[in-house]
Structures are given as structure tokens and as C-alpha cells.
Amino acid sequence: MASMAGTSEIYRNVLGSDLSQCVENAKVLMVGAGGIGCELLKNLVLTGFKDIEVIDLDTIDVSNLNRQFLFQKRHVGKSKAEVSRESALRFNPDANIKARHDNIMSPEYGVDFFKQFNVVMNALDNRAARNHVNRMCLAADVPLVESGTAGYLGQATVIKKGVTECYECQPKPTQKTFPGCTIRNTPSEAIHCIVWAKHLFNQLFGEADADEEVSPDTEDPEAVGAAGEKAVQNQEKEDAIGGIERASTRTWAEDIGYDPVKLFNKLFNEDIKYLLSMDKLWRKRKPPVPLDWETIKKACNNEEKEADNGLQDQRVWSPEECSDIFSQSIDTLKQQLLARGEDLVWDKDDTASMDFVTSAANIRAHIFSIAMKSRFDVKAMAGNIIPAIATTNAIISGVIVMQALNILNGNLDKCKTIYLNRKPNPRKRLLVPCGLVPPNPKCYVCAAKPEVTVFLNTETLTVKTLEEKILKERFGMVAPDVEIEDGKGSILISSEEGETEQNLPKTLSEFHVGNSARLKADDFLQNYQLVLNIKHRDNLEDDVEFEVEGDVPAPRPLSPEPGPSTEPEERENQAAAGDNDEVMIVDEPAPSRKRKADESQQEAEEQQDMETAKRARVSDATADEDDDDIIAL
Amino acid sequence: MVENPSVTDERNGSAITEDEAALYDRQIRLWGLDAQKRLRASCVLLVGIKGLGAEICKNLVLSGVKSVTIVDPNPVNEQDFVSQFLVQRQDIGKNIHINDICHDNGVKFFAADVFGFYGYMFADLGEHKFVEEEPKIIEASDNESSRSDGEPKAKYRKVDVNETTIVQKFAEFYRLKAALACKLDNRTEKILKRLPSVYFMIKVILRFQSQYGRLPQTTMNTGERDNLLTLRDEVMKELNLDVTLLPDEFASHCTAEVSPICAIVGGIVGQEVVKAVSGKDAPLNNFFFYNGLEGHGTVECFN
Secondary structure (H helix, E strand, O other): OOOOOOHHHHHHHHHOHHHHHHHHHOEEEEEOOOHHHHHHHHHHHHHOOOEEEEEOOOEOOHHHOOOOOOOOHHHOOOEHHHHHHHHHHHHOOOOEEEEEOOOOOOOOOOHHHHHOOOEEEEOOOOHHHHHHHHHHHHHHOOOEEEEEEEOOEEEEEEEOOOOOOOOOOOOOOOOOOOOHHHHHOOOOOHHHHHHHHHHHHHHHOOOOOHHHOOOOOOOOOOOOOHHHHHHHHHHHHHHHHOOOOOOOHHHHHHHOOOOHHHHHHHHHHHHHHHHHHOHHHHOOOOOOOOOOHHHHHHHHHOOOOOOOOOOHHHOOOOHHHHHHHHHHHHHHHHHHHHHHOOOOOOOOOOHHHHHHHHHHHHHHHHHOOOOOOOHHHHHHHHOOOOOOOHHHHHHHHHHHHHHHHHHHOOOHHHOEEEEEOOOOOOOOEEEEEEEOOOOOOOOOOOOOOOEEEEEEOOOOOEHHHHHHHHHHHHOOOOOEEEEEOOOOOOEEEOOOOOOOHHHOOOEHHHHOOOOOOEEEEEEOOOOEEEEEEEEEOOOOHHHOOEEEOOOOOOOOOOOOOOOOOOOHHHHHHHHOOOOOOOOOOOOOOOOOOOOOEOOOOOHHHHHHHHHHHHHHHHHOOOOOOOOOOOOOO | OOOOHHHOOOOOOOOOOHHHHHHOHHHHHHHHHHHHHHHOOOEEEEEOOOHHHHHHHHHHHHHOOOEEEEEOOOOOOOOOOOOEEEEOHHHHOOHHHHHHHHHHOOOEEEEEEEEEOEEEEEEEOOEEEEEEEEEEEEOOOOOHHHHHOOOOHHHHOEEEEEEEEEEEEEEEOOOHHHHHOOOOOOOOHHHHHHOOHHHHHHHHHHHHHHHHOOOOOOOOOHHHHHHHHHHHHHHHHHOOOOHHHOOHHHHHOOOOEOHHHHHHHHHHHHHHHHHHHHOEOOOOOOEEEEEOOOOEEEEEOOO
16 A cells, blocks of 8 residues: 555654564564454554464455455455465565464464464354353463454454453353244244244254244243133044144155145144144234135235335235245255254355245244345344455544554553544544453353352253353353362363263263352363352243353343434344344443543543443444354344 | 436437346346446536546446546536546535536536545435335235234235345435534534544644645655644544544555555545435445555545
């Protein structure tokens, strides 16, 4: 970009000789070479950084090219880390850039790896990796610049062990999930139908999860009681006559050879009729209208197709079109399943997968009198796409370098959390600096001896769920070891392969882990120990498997608060109902407990700044990323 | 935008192709298809292509505008048909003249520059029409749940985050001449203290340019710093304002184009140009100032 001639001299002049020396000698790590990363790498080489490592496990996709300017069409499919290095070297061939096409969470990158760097800069798009790098930087005591963008909004902050809040000091809103009976029995919004359709995909073609049932839920608390009897009778009748085995949708689908008409009639006719028989559900709701293949074909045959005004994806398909596409996509997916010989994984960028979810969700929406959506909109909700633009990333990447300069200059006190707002706040600030906040003494990560309280049912929760969903997913561990504090030091989970696999299917109570038990979890790579205080609960709200004390619930999907604007990213974020590993989330480095707006003026004014900053953060509460971030619903 | 004939589409129809939809997917999801259509019909003239100019150019090309014409400061053809005008650096004095031509001809005008740790953007979009998406206020529908409990309907008025309406809006902009000649000494001390000091710094640098025929060059040279501070005192005195509204520290940090500052200001300018040509969302009116020492970016209207 800018001519590099005389750059050193210019920077000596403008940064001062001490700082420019620091920059020249600094060794920095950039985690992520996507939206923020491309901009950041350019800034780093143009600012005179000479020793840079870039790590990213991802490859280039065409939808990256509207902002990740180090990549071109010919690079699609190649490593982001490697291509970004090649492109950035053209701006400054003197820089020493090392590219790693790899996962930063791999055990190869231990504490010693992180210790080499003067500063680490995150340019990530998911919470799991952010948590991990946070812990590695705490363990290595290396300053970390954390950042995130979503549409027009962005932020960057600094994390330093013992001085500032860490990335995990404040609880982040958990992913929005929906109660099983809303999904299975009583959908009232498009998102419920989309979640159902994704579950259906997994039931039919993917890895089935017991939490992802799609058939009517007879145990719906709303439906039980006398009124449910009719349904139970019907079920007996149906099971006897129709021979439909509710336990395994997959087996049944295989038995009928994935016949689209049979699938259609089962899902959109029989199951709906069954739901209607649970009459308690429909006293205050509009009852669904069952469809069947024959009538939809006949009824819609003479319906005129809407004039094509451009993009297929932007148009809402008619129920007839949906049924055609439903049928075609099932055929394609069946072939894919055969060809692959293993479970399919839902991917928003796979045409048939996306067609299937769009058509199935829309047919269900139609049945329940919910407005149908275009494929474009369904894709945003099902794929949890966070809109992303070059300008926001450019601004935030500039802010990241300013933070890094302050760190290298020894001016940690001048570092701030900087928020980019969509509109100027009442103080007319578009970029709002807020003072850094000291660590939360109760943080379950950076406190001296972190402990948390977890509510769960020790009689039913398995060791596997403890490992996968609690320790890995919720507490961000990579390879935990767990010891029971029972005076004997019994090992519940070992990170060594083959040592404790036999424990996984067993429940906690089988190991005498009951109410008030204490479990010591340890992740060697992260150099992180956490004590879990177990509190037994027979039942938890909304059918969740566990609850962590102090967790913040997800924001309500329909907020009565009239915000100044409704941004697409906000809408899409509310759709985030996922629970899987590619989740991308928020990153607010820190909520506003005592956040000081960084102005030495009247408190009331400060309050305004804080409010606005807070709002910005709340608005991107479930997603704050830049990339193609996917949340499986 | 009616006043911009380049919007009458020269490509075959206004349809965005499937390829473009894939390429621009992540931004179409942000500003919508109509804004993207207007972007692809817009032509931008960019004057000056150093650090900041390169950033702006990159951002505009990525956004999908039809063309960016880059010229060096000297051969500016005032007759060039453009929908955008961006000027930076040495042209700071000429800006007023170019801005006048743009203003009279309904051409959107921006000026922007970076001085060390500071930067600014000025916009004159003339009489600017734009649309904004606002949340839809929905009345409770006549569904059974609201009827059954007999609550008054008004209680159910709420904002549906899933629905928005498009609202037509209008903003009036001012010429750079007026923005720079703005009288401030009649304002209260409280208001003055809140004004971004970078505004005054720009005036000092303008003065420096006309006096020395160049931009201030090196911060290590105390002579240069003293010259800047002398000019600061002069400028503030003429404005009849306290010199502390522009603290001394600016004089040590206002030379050269610092890359991250270019990225920040270039990002703001890029986004404002996108808003201006797409007619979507409220533009910043009329100055944006970035202060890299404090980390804040402020919008202020001077006229």
C-alpha cells in the first residue's frame, strides 16, 4: 500500500525512537487470518513490525472476498495463513512472517510457545478459541489484545494477567436454546421451524442426538393430564396399525428407502394430526393444519408462479415449490449418504442441505400459520451468519495496533476497551474508549483458586456429558483430567487415551458423586485447574442438563425495548440457538460492572457513554464475530 | 439518488448476478440488495493515493462500487463527472474550491486526512436523501390469548425485532468554507470544552501550510514544534478562544501518516462513502475526528 521507502525513519519520527525500536524488535502472534486478520496483518507490516507469526486453520471461501482483501478468487480453497503471508510480504518484503495452517488449540502450542511473544493479538471468530487463547496468555503471562466485529459494530480490548479482567471474567450470555416441546409441538416463530428442520436433518442423515427429537413430544407438560389420554390411545393405535417406530426416525427412513412422499406424509400429516389430538395444546393457540402430498400437489398445480425478480434465494417459495424441493433434496442427500458411507454434517453452504432445511422449515411454518422465509433468510438463521464488512474490520484492526503500541511502549495504563458504535452516542462519540477493569476475584478462570457451582441431576448425568458438555463446551477445557475430592483421589476422567473410557456411559452417582461433591478438573495444556461444586437437582428448568451458578440467560428474542434501529446482525443473533463447537459468540471482554468512560468530565456524561457502550455490547450479545460463523442450531 | 445520473444502470438491467450475490453475501445481509445495487452503479474520484487514500480505495473497491478513478493532486479535472469526490493532503487549501464546484453540481464531496496520531473526515453531501430501517411497531393481533385476558390492546404494542420498515429521511450539509469559518466564541465554556481539539489542530495545520508551503515534518525537531505552538496561539487568539482547547501534545504527534490511523480514518470514510452513494443510513454530518492518543472518534457539526 503506502510506499515503504523511508518508513523506518518516518516511524522513528512519529513513534519516537524508543517505540519504533520496540516495534522493530517485537515478536508478535496473530491468531486468525480472516476478516480482522487480513486488515491487521497489513497494518502490522506497514507499522514496521518485523517478526510476526500468523496462525489460522481455515481455508479461503468466496464469501470472504468482500472484505478479506489479501485473498483473491484464485486463492479460494487455499490456506488463509499462508496466502495472507504471501500477500502481506508484497507490502514489506523485509518483514519476517511465519504462517501456520493449524489450530491454535492443538497441544503443540503450549505455554512455552506463547511465552516467545511480546504481545498476542486475537482476530478470531469463535468463543472456544478465544477462551483457549485467553487461558494460554494468562498461563504464559503475555499481554493479549482481544477483538471482535459484527456488521457495523466492533471492539478491541487488552487483557493482562493480574491487571485487567480476562476474557472470561464476566459471564457471557449463553446461547439461546428453545424448549424441546416448543420445537416439537408448538412452534410459533420461523426460527422454531428452522431448528426443527435442522434436527430433522440430523435425525435422517446426520448424527442423531437424543436432544434433537422431531416427533411429537407426548410428555409436554402442557398436554399431560386427562386431555392427553386421547393422544396416548391414538399412539397405541397408530403404533399397532401404522407400525411407525417413534424411537428411531433414521431406521424407519432407511426402511422406506427415504421415500420423499412417505416422509412428507409422516412428518406433515400424521405427526400433525397426532399433535392435534393433544387438544390441550390448542385451546389458546391456532391449531396446525395437516398437509398431505396429494392435496398439496393438486391444490397448488394451477397456482401461478410469482414473477422472477432476480435472485432465487431472495424469493419466498410457495408450499408447492417447497414440497418439490423437499423431495429433490432428500433424493440428493440420500445419494450423498450412500456415497459417503458415513453420517452427513449439516453445512449451510451445501446446496441440498440448505434446500432441505429451507423447504422442511417452510412447510412446517405453513402448517402452523407462521410466515415463510426466503432461502436467503433461512440461511442466515440456520447458519447463524454474521454480516461482515471491510470497513468495520479496518477500523478495529487499526485500534488493535494502537493497543499493541501502547503495550510495547509500557503504557498499559493508556490501554482501553474501545467500542465502535453504529451511530454517535449522546456524547457524539463513534469510537468510545472505556477504562480497563481489574480482574474479577471470583472469575472461574483467572482467580487464584477458581471454583464454580454446577446444578445437575447426579442420578442421570453421565461422565461423558460432564466431559463433553460441561468441561469442554461450557468451561472451555481441551483435555481435562478429573479427580473426585473424596479423600482417595479417585480418577473420574483421564486425558490419557484408554484410561477412563469405560466410565463415560456411567452416571455420576455410580461414582458416589452426589450433592455437595467436589470435582477437581485440570487441563494440563492450559495450565488451568477448576473445582466444581456439585449441587444435585432432580429437575432443571427448560429441560437443560445442567446449570452454572451466575450464568446469564440468553436475551429474549422479542424485546419490548424500542431500540433506535434493528440491525440485521441483531436479528440473526437472536436466531443463534446453537450448542455446538463452531459457535461463535460474543466477545465482550467485559461487562460494565464499574466501567469508567474514559473522560474526566461529569459523571452523568460518563454514564451516557457507558450506557451506549453497554448497549453496543448487548446488541451483539450472541455473536461478535467476523467470519463465516456457524452455529448449529 | 435522482441527482446522480450514473445510477441509471448501464449494465444489463439492475439485477445482481448470482456470482455477485455470493461474493457480496455478507454485506448484502447488512445493508440490503437495493443499497448494493446503487453501490455497483456508483463512480468515485479519489484524489491522492498515499496511506489514507490507499485505505479508502481498498475499502471502496471491496464494497463493489462501479469504478474508482484515482488521480494525483495536480491534474484534477473539475469537469469530471463523478458521484464522489475525495481529496486529501496537499489539497487542503484547494478543497474549498473543489467543494464549491461539487456542492453546486450535486456531487457528494468528502475530504479526509491523517496527521500523525490524528485524523479527520469532512463530508458535504449537499441535500442528502436517504433511507433508514426502523423497527416496526406492531399492534397486538386479534389472537386468542390477548382477547381472553381482556387486557387493553395498547398494552401489547411492541417492537418486533423481526420486522422493519423503511423510512425516508433527509439531511442538509454545509460547504467546507462555512464549516471552517464557523464562529465559536459565542458558545458556552462547557460546549467549547467538549469540542474535539482535532478541529483546531486542522486549522493550525492549514495555517502552517500556507505559511511554510509544506506540512509540518518532524516531531523530534523542537523548532518545528515551537512553530506549531506559535501558530496554535495565533489561530486560537483569532477565534477568540482559550489556547488550552488544543493542548500542546498535538505538536509532538501530528506528522506523517501512521498506518493504523489511516486504517481507522479510511474505514470511517469508506463506510460514509458507501452510505452516501447507497442512500442507506444516516450519514455523519459533517466532521469526524479521530484522536489516537485518547482513542476516541467524535462526530461534530460545524457550520
